[in-house]
Amino acid sequence: MTTLRAALVLTAILGLSACSNPDRFGSGNPGDGMPFDPNAPGMNGAGDITSGVLDPASPEYFRQSVGDRVLFAVDQSTLNDAGRAALSAQAQWLQSNPGYTAIIEGHADEQGTREYNLALGARRAASARDYLVSQGVSSSRLRTVTYGKERPLEVCSTEACYAKNRRAVTVIAAGAALS
Amino acid sequence: MTLLRLLTPAILALSILGLGLPGAAQAQDGPLRIEITEGVIEPLPFALPTFIAENPEAQEWAQRISDVVAADLTGTGLFRRIPRDAFVTDVTEFTPSVTYANWKAINAQALITGAVNVSGDQINVKFRLFDVFSEAPLGEGLQFGGTSGSWRRLAHKVSDAVYSRITGETGYFDSRVVFVSEQGPKNERQKRLAVMDYDGANVQYLTDSSSIVLAPRFSPDGTRVLYTSYETGFPQIYEMNVGTVSRIPLQVPAESMTFAPRYAPDGRTVVFSASIGGNTDIYAVQPGDTPRQLTNAPSIETAPSYSPDGSQIVFESDRSGTPQLYIMPAGGGEPRRISNGAGRYGTPVWSPRGDLIAFTKQNAGRFHIGVMRTDGSEERLLTASFLDEGPTWAPNGRVIMFTRESAGAGGQPALFSVDVSGRNLTQVNTPNAASDPAWSPLLP
Numbered sequence: 001m002t003t004l005r006a007a008l009v010l011t012a013i014l015g016l017s018a019c020s021n022p023d024r025f026g027s028g029n030p031g032d033g034m035p036f037d038p039n040a041p042g043m044n045g046a047g048d049i050t051s052g053v054l055d056p057a058s059p060e061y062f063r064q065s066v067g068d069r070v071l072f073a074v075d076q077s078t079l080n081d082a083g084r085a086a087l088s089a090q091a092q093w094l095q096s097n098p099g100y101t102a103i104i105e106g107h108a109d110e111q112g113t114r115e116y117n118l119a120l121g122a123r124r125a126a127s128a129r130d131y132l133v134s135q136g137v138s139s140s141r142l143r144t145v146t147y148g149k150e151r152p153l154e155v156c157s158t159e160a161c162y163a164k165n166r167r168a169v170t171v172i173a174a175g176a177a178l179s
Numbered sequence: 180m181t182l183l184r185l186l187t188p189a190i191l192a193l194s195i196l197g198l199g200l201p202g203a204a205q206a207q208d209g210p211l212r213i214e215i216t217e218g219v220i221e222p223l224p225f226a227l228p229t230f231i232a233e234n235p236e237a238q239e240w241a242q243r244i245s246d247v248v249a250a251d252l253t254g255t256g257l258f259r260r261i262p263r264d265a266f267v268t269d270v271t272e273f274t275p276s277v278t279y280a281n282w283k284a285i286n287a288q289a290l291i292t293g294a295v296n297v298s299g300d301q302i303n304v305k306f307r308l309f310d311v312f313s314e315a316p317l318g319e320g321l322q323f324g325g326t327s328g329s330w331r332r333l334a335h336k337v338s339d340a341v342y343s344r345i346t347g348e349t350g351y352f353d354s355r356v357v358f359v360s361e362q363g364p365k366n367e368r369q370k371r372l373a374v375m376d377y378d379g380a381n382v383q384y385l386t387d388s389s390s391i392v393l394a395p396r397f398s399p400d401g402t403r404v405l406y407t408s409y410e411t412g413f414p415q416i417y418e419m420n421v422g423t424v425s426r427i428p429l430q431v432p433a434e435s436m437t438f439a440p441r442y443a444p445d446g447r448t449v450v451f452s453a454s455i456g457g458n459t460d461i462y463a464v465q466p467g468d469t470p471r472q473l474t475n476a477p478s479i480e481t482a483p484s485y486s487p488d489g490s491q492i493v494f495e496s497d498r499s500g501t502p503q504l505y506i507m508p509a510g511g512g513e514p515r516r517i518s519n520g521a522g523r524y525g526t527p528v529w530s531p532r533g534d535l536i537a538f539t540k541q542n543a544g545r546f547h548i549g550v551m552r553t554d555g556s557e558e559r560l561l562t563a564s565f566l567d568e569g570p571t572w573a574p575n576g577r578v579i580m581f582t583r584e585s586a587g588a589g590g591q592p593a594l595f596s597v598d599v600s601g602r603n604l605t606q607v608n609t610p611n612a613a614s615d616p617a618w619s620p621l622l623p
Contacts, residue, residue: 113495114394115439118459122457125457127457155588
C-alpha cells in the first residue's frame with residue numbers, strides 16, 4: 001500500500017505538467033498506463049514516505065485511481081461494458097466533488113482522414129458525456145472537445161497503439177460550471 | 180502539320196488526362212475493379228539556352244530565372260531539358276529569328292530564348308518560344324517586369340506562358356500553396372500555418388505554434404485563408420487576411436466545434452462542418468449572416484466542397500455505415516451518393532475544371548488519392564501508401580497536391596504532387612514536415 005501511495009505521489013507531481021499544457025489535452029503522462037518500476041530508487045516500498053497521500057478529492061486522484069478514460073472500437077463511439085463501468089466511477093467521483101467541472105476529449109487513431117476523425121472524436125466525447133449525464137452528472141459541468149487524430153497517446157502504427165488512441169478522456173478542471 | 184509534330188508528346192499526355200485513353204488508369208466494366216497503370220510518356224525535349232543578360236547587373240538574374248523556368252517545365256514530367264553541352268550553338272542575341280537547323284540537330288522540339296534587363300530594383304524578362312520542326316515562332320515574344328523580390332514570379336510567368344502555348348492549357352506555376360508546417364514528435368506536434376510558392380520557395384509563416392492549426396484553404400482570389408485553430412481550446416474556424424495576417428473568427432452556430440471550411444466560388448459564402456452535441460452536419464454562412472444548416476442527419480457529414488459554378492456541394496457522409504461521397508444542391512436538399520467502390524472515401528474536392536472530383540480513399544489498410552467523374556464513374560486511384568490524404572487541385576486542374584505521412588513512431592507528413600493521370604509523383608520541398616496543402620488560384 002505504501003508503494004502504491006508513493007507511486008501516486010510521484011505521478012501526481014509529474015502529472016502537474018499536464019495542467020499547464022496550452023492544448024490542454026489529456027496526454028500520456030506518467031501513470032497513464034505507463035507501468036512504474038517498483039524497484040526503482042525511491043519507489044522500493046521501504047515505508048520511508050509517510051506524507052503526501054493523494055487526496056481523493058483531487059483531479060490527480062481522479063486520473064490515477066478513478067480512471068479518466070474509455071476506449072472505443074474502430075470507427076465506433078458506442079460504449080462497451082468496461083467503458084460504462086469506467087464512466088460510472090467517473091460519475092460517482094464528479095457527484096462527490098461538485099466543485100469541479102470537466103472537459104471530455106474525444107480522440108481517434110490515425111486511420112482515417114483528418115476531417116472525419118474530428119467528427120468521430122466529437123461523437124466519442126459526446127458519447128462519454130451523455131453517459132455521465134445519464135448517471136446524474138449535470139450537463140452544465142461538462143464540455144466536450146474533439147482532437148481527431150491530432151494528439152495520439154501512443155505513436156506506433158499498429159493496432160496495439162491505435163486501440164489506446166481511440167479514446168475519450170475526462171479532464172477535470174476546477175471552478176464553476178461551464179457556461 | 181508540323182506544329183502538331185512539335186506538340187505531339189505533350190498534347191498526347193494531356194489528352195490522355197482528359198479522355199482516359201491507354202496510359203491512364205481506367206475503370207473496368209462490371210464489378211468495380213480499379214487498375215492503376217502508369218502510362219509512360221516521352222517528355223518533350225526543349226532547349227533553353229541561359230537567358231541573355233542585357234546589362235552586367237542582369238547576369239545573375241538571367242541565370243536564376245533560366246533555371247527556374249527550366250525547373251518549372253521539367254517538374255511537370257511533360258518536358259525534358261536538353262543539356263547545354265549538347266548544343267551545336269549558343270544563343271548570344273535575343274532575336275526574332277533563329278537557325279532552326281542547329282536545334283533540329285539536337286532534336287530539340289521547342290526552343291525557348293530569353294533576355295533579362297535590370298534597372299535599379301526593376302527586372303524585365305523577355306522570352307520567345309520556337310517550334311523547331313515547323314521552323315516558326317509559337318506565339319509572340321512576351322515581356323514581364325517586376326521588382327527583384329518578385330523574380331521567381333517573373334520566371335513562373337514565363338513558364339506558364341510556355342506551358343500554355345505548348346499544351347493549350349492554362350499554367351499553374353505562378354501560384355502559391357498554403358499548408359501546415361509541422362515539427363516535434365507525433366504525440367506533441369507543433370503546427371504552424373505557412374504559405375509558399377507552388378514549388379516550395381518563399382515560405383512565410385502565418386501563425387506561431389502556440390495552438391493546433393488545421394486544413395487551411397485559399398479564397399478564390401488568393402487574398403484570404405480559412406483554417407481551423409484551437410486557440411480557444413476548441414476547434415473553431417478563422418478567416419485570415421494573408422497580407423496583414425489579421426484574422427477573425429467565422430460566424431458559427433452556438434455551442435459548436437467547427438472545421439473543414441471552404442469558400443464558395445463567390446469568395447463570400449463559406450461552407451463548413453459544425454459538431455453540435457456530438458453530431459456533425461454541414462452549414463453555410465455569408466458575412467454578417469447567421470449560418471444555415473445544409474444537412475440534417477445523425478451521421479457524420481463533413482468535408483464539403485463546391486462545384487466551380489457554385490450550384491452543388493460534394494461532401495463526405497457515413498450515413499450508409501462507412502464514409503462515402505455525396506453530392507447535394509448548394510442550398511441543401513436530397514444528396515445522391517457517387518462513390519461505389521470498396522473502401523472508405525473522404526475529403527472530396529471538386530476540380531476547378533468541373534469535370535472530376537479528387538478524394539482520399541482508404542481500402543485494405545492503404546490510403547489512396549483518386550479521382551472520379553462527378554457521377555462517380557471512371558474512378559482512378561493515382562497513389563497508394565500508408566497514409567495519403569487531403570488532395571488539392573492545381574489552378575488548371577491537371578495536378579493534385581496532397582499529404583503523405585509515413586508510418587510508425589517517427590512518422591512524418593510531407594507534401595507530394597501527382598498528375599491527374601497518376602504520373603510524375605514528386606515530393607514538394609518544404610523546410611519542415613508539412614501537411615494539409617491548399618493551392619491558390621493562378622496569381623494575377
